[in-house]
Amino acid sequence: MTTPDLELFKVGKVYDNGTPAVIDFNLTVEKGEFIAFLGPSGCGKTTTLRMIAGFESISSGDMMIKGVRMNEISPAERPTSMIFQNYALFPHMTVRRNVGYGLEVKGLPKAERDAKVDRILATLGLEDVADKRCDKLSGGQRQRIALARGLVVEPDILLLDEPLGALDANLRKAIQNELKLLQRNLGVTFVFVTHAQSEALALSDRIVVMNQGRVEQISPPRALYTRPNTPFVAQFIGRNTIFKGAVKGTENGHAIVDTPFGPLAGDANGTLANGAAASIVIPAEAIEVFARGAVGRSHNRIDAKINRFEVVGHISHLGVTLPDGRVLSLEAHVDKYPPGVFPADADITLAWAPEKATVIPAH
Template sequence: MNDLELIGVGKTYPDGTVAVSDFDLAVKPGEFVAFLGPSGCGKSTTLRMIAGFEKISHGDILIKGRNVSATPPEKRPTSMIFQNYALFPHMTVRQNIGFGLDVKGLSAAEKKAKTDRIMDMFGLSGFADRKADRLSGGQRQRIALARGLVVEPDILLLDEPLGALDANLRRVIQNELKLLQRELGITFVFVTHAQSEALGLSDRIVVMNRGRVEQVGTPYEVYTSPATEFVARFIGSNAIIEGANLKVQGDMAVVDTAFGRMRGRYAASVSSGASVLVAIPAEAMRIQPANAAPATGENRFQGTVSMKHAVGSIGHVKVALDGRQSVDVQTGTDDEALMRLAIGDAVVVDCPSDRVTLVGRG
């Protein structure tokens, strides 16, 4: 039995604005699922519908096989953690964490035992009697997580919970969050607009755009095999080249582009003869000086270096293919020959066909 099922779930506001359209998803027990997309795509609205804070317009929400579509939030076996943590500043750490247990009507002894156990798990026992607003961002984040988990929910819902943290602290909490989820085995549904969080933390990613699901898959599937133009442009750093006259050849296909013939895997939505977009990850492309490589062939095009810089161990080279199109190539800074390339140098860029994806337009 799935922990969570969304069947044709949608949300339309009274003015006719469609926030979420026909959302279908099945989440297995103990799975970590991330909703990823730009602001306004409907991911937080979907999370609030699961929690019961937002009424659905149509469809059904099932938790462990029970339809909770009309069940109020406090009666659902979920906990929700918000970006601003929603802590009570006048309460102590202990009081904040134990707040959800008050609703359950536990005895004082049971409440204390559960609160003590979760505070110990999160390293908060030494701050039990401090006011929440006197603690650091990382500590407040742990309080919010502890408060959400102390009630032992079937599903923990997280709405961009790391958005208020600085980059270094965010990485620390990301690691803690994944370890915690594996240790507890609780189903997590996580909303984020940060690709690194979704790709690094989740078992599966739901990519959303304008209220619709664009693709559902593992981080590897979404990153390496985008199903739509939006996913190809949104995830990673892909070069996007227009292609035409697609011809299927076994499990691969070839298309004609302004820079030569390209071969790659094709998305299920495209068919023979179609005009498509060729998506190539920046790190999948190899760049060589023009005098050191053949100039023509499949998945191979010529250009000139228009920009070059390095960030840590990653080198970034922008290659101008013509007056309108350029591609970004990522390479290691330990490749001395590439790092010696200068602006204006002629180069050849190529890529393996299994790293190229052909997707439909729109």
């Protein structure tokens, strides 16, 4: 059995004023995994990354890299590299000097240093700009230079603190694709901090969702998206509709929640005692819209009313008002809901298959 690249055992961080920033963080990362830390501002994700890098001290718990305890090891002595959001490049240096700087600090002989720099420049397609100054290059090129500088020292773990945040949307998407491919080809463990859900869902093997210093859930992207464990994750990830109620029992293998809209069924996720408070979580894409009375009994159903219908390009956008006054925004391909299929104020029924809904404990 191989030793994991990274292990955190009940790691905590408390600032000098007594404010807890990270609480009982547990995580095991295998070699070659791409892990994303995701959560709102102030949730502790960047603090955790900085503890792994050694830029923040650990108040409690243990942090191991390849089985070696790292709590008191200096950043320079850890087998990690960190890429910051602003890249922290030296503007007066050439690309080649920037990339080789870490090797220079480590005292590698020039011939060995040059060979390593040449290899990583070729890997990232930077040979043509190797002798240009960094301040003369585009955002995408500077991002690649930062990656090259982090990877040339051959770290066991590459730490990335929102490295795509400064890029425009189109370039960000292109770099995402390159980053995923590069990580797969090199087999280096990546730990990536982001506040962008789409980025975490697209890039990572597993996502760590944090909230107020605590880990809410650690799951692969699809499991996280389709099977949230907690009310926070259900509200934070994707576009979910959530109905609160009490557990009524089970039927046909599904948990039943008694709600103000009647009993609704979904797949249980967590311990659900009869009578206990629970929520049923439905992803927006699981909800289908039917003319009132046109849906069978095998689905969950709630009567509603159309308040808006418009087509933008090939996507139909529907605004739906629920009986409790909540407004949902749904969308689908125009072939499914063609123009005019639902006039304004039309009475409709929303329906979804029980297996596409998740029932979670309320707390």
